[in-house]
Amino acid sequence: NAGVTQTPKFRILKIGQSMTLQCAQDMNHNYMYWYRQDPGMGLKLIYYSVGAGITDKGEVPNGYNVSRSTTEDFPLRLELAAPSQTSVYFCASSYLIRTETGELFFGEGSRLTVL
Amino acid sequence: ILNVEQSPQSLHVQEGDSTNFTCSFPSSNFYALHWYRWETAKSPEALFVMTLNGDEKKKGRISATLNTKEGYSYLYIKGSQPEDSATYLCAFPTSGGYQKVTFGTGTKLQVIP
Numbered sequence: 001n002a003g004v005t006q007t008p009k010f011r012i013l014k015i016g017q018s019m020t021l022q023c024a025q026d027m028n029h030n031y032m033y034w035y036r037q038d039p040g041m042g043l044k045l046i047y048y049s050v051g052a053g054i055t056d057k058g059e060v061p062n063g064y065n066v067s068r069s070t071t072e073d074f075p076l077r078l079e080l081a082a083p084s085q086t087s088v089y090f091c092a093s094s095y096l097i098r099t100e101t102g103e104l105f106f107g108e109g110s111r112l113t114v115l
Numbered sequence: 116i117l118n119v120e121q122s123p124q125s126l127h128v129q130e131g132d133s134t135n136f137t138c139s140f141p142s143s144n145f146y147a148l149h150w151y152r153w154e155t156a157k158s159p160e161a162l163f164v165m166t167l168n169g170d171e172k173k174k175g176r177i178s179a180t181l182n183t184k185e186g187y188s189y190l191y192i193k194g195s196q197p198e199d200s201a202t203y204l205c206a207f208p209t210s211g212g213y214q215k216v217t218f219g220t221g222t223k224l225q226v227i228p
Contacts, residue, residue: 042220050213103161
């Protein structure tokens with residue numbers, strides 16, 4: 001099993017450019033998450049999804065968009081990149097059913113620099 | 116925004132020392148608490164998922180306890196080894212409806228040989 005796969009691993013963007021970070025999981029997990037890692041701040045939730053067609057905002061959604069058309073894929077789109085979006089982005093997935101809580105499985109991260 | 120706090124922020128211990136750190140979370144509407152280990156240049160990996168007040172979980176030299184009434188969890192490492200050097204994160208899933216998972220800022224542990 002590949003688990004959670006993120007691409008690209010590294011990217012440099014110019015201010016105002018747009019790009020999409022890809023995330024795919026092959027574990028049939030219903031929940032998927034996007035976090036960003038800022039120094040000294042831990043992981044901040046950007047968006048999450050509870051299943052195909054259902055997404056919701058996290059703590060820091062401004063400047064980002066997501067979609068979830070399939071169970072497997074949860075891309076994160078950055079429109080009009082800004083230096084404040086320089087960060088390491090982690091995609092994660094988990095399997096949650098009504099009375100259980102599952103741990104998150106993380107991708108390897110995508111390091112984005114906006115200059 | 117949920118307040119999930121971890122202390123201390125960083126810790127240096129000698130090899131062989133035992134250590135512990137704290138995660139504080141809202142005690143109302145408790146659902147579960149996760150602990151993750153995050154090594155440098157890798158991704159976080161789950162250590163424990165804790166759901167019941169008084170829970171105690173153990174994996175090798177690492178153990179965790181949970182007090183949902185007062186809103187804290189302790190992570191203990193017995194006889195620290197250099198390979199234990201990592202950032203330890205706790206995470207708090209919200210209860211009810213869609214489940215967001217909020218992470219604490221982590222405790223960075225450095226074990227000195």
